[in-house]
Amino acid sequence: MEGIYSLMDVLLPFPSLQFSFMKNAFLAILLLTPLLGLLGTMAVNQQMAFFSDALGHSALTGIGLGMILGVGNDLVSMLVFGVIWAVLIGLIKHTGSASADTVISVFSSTSVAAGLLILSRGGGFAKYSSLLIGDILAVTPQDILYLLLALIAGTVLWMLLYNGLLLTSINASLAHSRSIPTRLYEIAFSILVAVAVMLAIRWVGVMLINALLILPAASARNLSRNARQHAVLSVLFALVSGMAGLFSSYAWNTSAGAAIILYAAMIYAVSLLLRRKVRG
């Protein structure tokens, strides 16, 4: 870690980056935003914004249940619960008994309510409020190692899944006729989104995490004509918003998550204005 820090001192000689908590935050954003940008393209194409929002909310329940069961590590309980929740929503959506957004809404509100119920026991929710708005300065060197592993694993999985998911999102029967296990692909994608969201949630916050997944991809979509442009721009927008938000929040002494999302929203606004010019 020391080696990376000194390398950063040479390459990025900004006054704000001399603190190691800023270095950690910088590295975390550098590692995580590209993955969120990539996953976001498919989430937007498949109109899954509401789904990922519900996943983010499930973090509250995850932590609450982890506390009850005595799991020492919040991240582990969030991850496990998030993945279970993602698979459940996916399975129930497919039974087709109610429309998808109703199903997701039920899951979303249930998980928020259950999470709040557990975490507010004895009037102690205040100590969890950082979960809602995030705390980017809480990144530890160990977190960065996890993020690096997640980025590598996530990107590899994403490479393997992408084409099949694209076909599935256009027509599931067609994908099926070309021997793509569509259900398996969809569930794997949900799990991947769940993992990426849970890794980011402590720094960006439950309230804003979904925006970091959706906004860059939505902006990129306004300015792209093909899948490659969509992916490249989405990653770029996620990274730029993340960096700009981090440095601004340092200068303004505000929540980093909020600053990041406001930058992403600004990019979205500009992309809307340019949309006509680019897409014709």
Add this chain to the structure above:
Amino acid sequence: MRPHHCELCHIDLKHVSVSRGGQEVLQDVSMHIHCSQLTVLIGQNGAGKTTLIRALLGEIPYTGSIRHQDGKGKPVGHLRIGYVPQHLAFDQDMPVTVQDFMAAAFTRRPVWTGVSRKVRAEILEALKVVHAPEVIDRPLGRCSGGELQRVLLALALRPSPDLLVLDEPVSGIDQNGLKMFLDTVNELRTGRHIAILLVSHDLRFVREYADHVVLLDKTVLIQGAPDPVFESEAFARVFGTGVE
């Protein structure tokens, strides 16, 4: 070019039934789909045409058997089906071009990392077969209904299928588009040894193009050459007279 022995091969459906929610939506369907022939499935909405296709594709469970056989009734390996869906209910705004879409089906390399020159050439080749090379760089949402049908057909023909299943669109394609599409299908029938099953929602062209017509209403009411089927009592019962 494949060897000619497949000329007599066929897909043999025997007593195929499908139940949904305790009700039989498809009952005891038996038919042959022959190679180098255009078999057309007709019937009213809800007659089970799409259900039969989904059973053929292996998407839903069915009873009975679907076998791929040669002229002597011996099984011929795995049945490779090329499928052209009725419509694509995708998000029109999606930044995915025809090339992206087809490359996603042809290669393992993730499309967002780009498409190699070799694959692009292959896609162009496939699009030429259906007379639509000009749409290669067009976003899917910008293609007309007829153009999308062609793209889907080009996709279904690679790798070369034993059975081509075409679910003709109910709407969204103008007469010219439909005629062009069916002309292309007709070329394939004579040019390649493929069995073609067309689900038609539009009887105007059926008589002109079909080799074999199957009239479906939960089960097979009548099947055979177009003329006898169109003049049958069952046909009149389902479609009324005066349709022609």
